[in-house]
Amino acid sequence: MPCIWKPGKNARQKIYPERMKGAVMQVIERGESVRKAAKDLNLDRKTLGRYVEKGRSGQEMNFQVNHVSNQIFTMDQKADLMNYLIQASKLNYGLTPIQAIQTTGKIMKQQVMIGSIISCYGTRNYPYELHKLQGW
Known part of the structure; x- marks a missing residue:
């Protein structure tokens, strides 16, 4: 978070x-x-x-506040997760608050791991672990 x-x-x-x-x-x-x-x-x-x-x-100065650097999920991913949780609750498969937090935590760990692997290897040389994480 x-x-x-x-x-x-x-x-x-x-x-x-x-x-x-x-x-x-x-x-x-x-x-x-x-x-x-x-x-x-x-x-x-x-x-x-x-x-x-x-x-x-002589560096370029950006006078705008940048809160995006601390975010793990993009706004689209956040909306998708929210829609999933709402859809699951409408289908009577609602998660308890603890289960929702645990599920979100697992997804966050995957995001962080995928981001760190991509930053190490670049976008072309995917190691086997990245394919496994993404479910390929």
């Missing part, structure tokens, strides 16, 4: 792309310090510093 942030005493701030882009330009073009720009625009100093380093090195 992806990491879920539980707010503590220091709640996370939402990063607005326009404000972050303006702060980076303020530091790079005007020569203002990262600390002062972060304080003026009420941004986290370390986050602004990372974006400034990317800007100075």
Whole structure:
């Protein structure tokens, strides 16, 4: 399961792309310090510093939040799993909550294993274990 942030005493701030882009330009073009720009625009100093380093090195800066990196299932797979569980319950073969969690866990383990095998071997050289996992 992806990491879920539980707010503590220091709640996370939402990063607005326009404000972050303006702060980076303020530091790079005007020569203002990262600390002062972060304080003026009420941004986290370390986050602004990372974006400034990317800007100075010439890397492409993406100011959008990326939560997809922690996901195991795609949105389509998530919808398919949800539809399967609903269909099973309509056919009077509903799983208990524990069985549903166990089934989802097994599918997640397969996804992670398949992803790690593909990242090691590439997409063309499938070892026997991958074929076995995918049911070929």
